[in-house]
Amino acid sequence: MNQAKHHKAAAFCRLTPKQVNSPSLAGVFVAALKREWQLQVRRKGDLINPLVFFALVVVLFPLGVSPTAEILAPVAPGVLWVAALLAVLMSLDALFRPDLQDGSLEQLLVCGYPVAPLSLAKVLVHWVLSCLPLVLLAPLLGIMLYLPWQAQGVLMLSLLLGSLALSLVGAIGAALTTGLGKSGVLMTLVVLPFYMPVLIFGTGAMQAAVNGQPVLAHLALLAALALAALALSPWAIAAALRIAVSGE
Amino acid sequence: MWNWLKTLYHRLGSPKWFYQITSKWLPWFVGSSLLLLGLGLVLGLAYAPMDYQQGNSFRIMYVHVPAAFLAQSVYMMMAVAGIVLLVWKMKMADVVAQALAPIGAIMTFISLVTGAIWGMPTWGTWWMWDARLTSMLILFFLYLGVMALREALSPQETAAKACALLAIVGVINIPIIKYSVDWWYTLHQPASIKLTEKPAMPASMYLPLLFMVLGFYALLGWSVLLRARAEVLRREAKSGWVRELLKDK
Numbered sequence: 001m002n003q004a005k006h007h008k009a010a011a012f013c014r015l016t017p018k019q020v021n022s023p024s025l026a027g028v029f030v031a032a033l034k035r036e037w038q039l040q041v042r043r044k045g046d047l048i049n050p051l052v053f054f055a056l057v058v059v060l061f062p063l064g065v066s067p068t069a070e071i072l073a074p075v076a077p078g079v080l081w082v083a084a085l086l087a088v089l090m091s092l093d094a095l096f097r098p099d100l101q102d103g104s105l106e107q108l109l110v111c112g113y114p115v116a117p118l119s120l121a122k123v124l125v126h127w128v129l130s131c132l133p134l135v136l137l138a139p140l141l142g143i144m145l146y147l148p149w150q151a152q153g154v155l156m157l158s159l160l161l162g163s164l165a166l167s168l169v170g171a172i173g174a175a176l177t178t179g180l181g182k183s184g185v186l187m188t189l190v191v192l193p194f195y196m197p198v199l200i201f202g203t204g205a206m207q208a209a210v211n212g213q214p215v216l217a218h219l220a221l222l223a224a225l226a227l228a229a230l231a232l233s234p235w236a237i238a239a240a241l242r243i244a245v246s247g248e
Numbered sequence: 249m250w251n252w253l254k255t256l257y258h259r260l261g262s263p264k265w266f267y268q269i270t271s272k273w274l275p276w277f278v279g280s281s282l283l284l285l286g287l288g289l290v291l292g293l294a295y296a297p298m299d300y301q302q303g304n305s306f307r308i309m310y311v312h313v314p315a316a317f318l319a320q321s322v323y324m325m326m327a328v329a330g331i332v333l334l335v336w337k338m339k340m341a342d343v344v345a346q347a348l349a350p351i352g353a354i355m356t357f358i359s360l361v362t363g364a365i366w367g368m369p370t371w372g373t374w375w376m377w378d379a380r381l382t383s384m385l386i387l388f389f390l391y392l393g394v395m396a397l398r399e400a401l402s403p404q405e406t407a408a409k410a411c412a413l414l415a416i417v418g419v420i421n422i423p424i425i426k427y428s429v430d431w432w433y434t435l436h437q438p439a440s441i442k443l444t445e446k447p448a449m450p451a452s453m454y455l456p457l458l459f460m461v462l463g464f465y466a467l468l469g470w471s472v473l474l475r476a477r478a479e480v481l482r483r484e485a486k487s488g489w490v491r492e493l494l495k496d497k
Binding site for chain 1: 334396400401406414416417421427429
């Protein structure tokens with residue numbers, strides 16, 4: 001009784017209202033994951049287009065360079081990686097724009113929870129839905145480019161690790177250019193220089209696999225890049241989203 | 249001294265004060281850059297001894313090396329200006345960052361072009377996928393990215409903060425890019441020419457280089473101040489002091 005009275009009195013003194021039933025950050029993170037999953041699964045075009053883009057770019061090379069195995073096989077690691085990198089970049093363009101247009105991005109910024117984990121949820125779902133299909137498609141295109149069999153596993157593994165880093169770093173560029181109507185070329189210009197380390201280690205791993213050398217060092221460095229991006233880029237994405245939405 | 253610096257820093261946040269104080273600094277930058285560049289050029293081109301291997305072609309070093317110095321340090325300055333803008337919300341920092349970006353891009357371009365011209369007589373090729381050349385080229389693209397972002401975004405405050413963030417992200421990434429490119433180069437082919445090994449130079453060769461480097465920095469200060477002052481006038485065009493200033497002229 002006495003305690004209830006105390007509570008009532010305190011209610012008038014408290015500057016910030018007590019949050020009733022406020023879910024924990026983990027709960028909000030899971031909710032954000034679910035929401036992203038539902039939204040992105042329903043945008044089927046955005047999921048399929050990068051895959052078609054990946055396949056088309058790869059098909060250009062036999063037509064443009066040479067269809068013979070002697071020429072295609074040595075350049076296959078680079079071609080596959082560059083095409084996959086561009087496909088990831090293209091798929092990121094529409095990551096934040098629909099949310100900005102329907103106002104839910106503003107809600108995400110004012111909801112009182114840290115923005116960085118919530119934007120990370122967005123990127124992670126995008127990685128699972130857009131990049132994992134790329135990883136699965138890659139060996140098929142590898143066969144078409146006469147990539148040696150022993151490099152196929154490394155191709156998938158390096159793309160799996162690399163695409164996480166690419167998605168996270170590219171999302172910074174996507175967030176910076178969210179406010180623009182169309183940003184394809186600008187985003188490419190801003191983000192591509194940051195992609196070069198990932199490309200170097202990704203193709204390095206595949207060259208090593210083709211030549212029968214150990215690949216662990218390259219893959220470890222790729223994993224290091226992915227983890228560093230995982231730790232650092234959510235903060236940059238959050239700051240970029242704040243700038244894009246409210247100019248702060 | 250510390251207090252004096254703090255007062256100076258806070259005052260520099262005011263566009264009017266910035267404009268007034270830099271008009272006093274400007275002649276010093278002009279004088280020192282003209283003096284140092286003149287001294288360095290005359291000593292380097294006329295008095296420095298010929299290189300025993302490269303002949304006279306090494307003299308392009310007196311432009312190439314200072315430009316490469318500036319290309320890298322201007323990006324750092326841009327990132328520092330970005331931190332000042334994002335942390336202390338000082339708008340003048342963005343004016344300086346905006347002035348720095350094209351100068352950095354031009355310096356990177358100069359160092360690439362002079363490197364190519366130098367490469368022809370010494371290496372026998374205009375371009376080599378050397379680690380240093382490649383990371384310089386990537387730096388050039390980083391500058392272009394920052395400039396393109398500023399061009400595309402509006403209003404100005406949004407563009408300023410976005411560019412500041414991009415410059416900071418770039419500074420974190422530059423060492424990673426640098427090391428990965430070094431790694432890539434060593435993977436592909438053995439180094440035939442090492443730019444990193446400094447040949448033992450006599451004083452008559454490196455003193456002009458020192459003058460040129462200092463002269464380039466003074467030139468940087470001069471051109472940044474000129475560009476920043478013009479930008480201050482443009483941004484503050486509606487304020488009273490700018491109108492009064494322009495009325496006099």
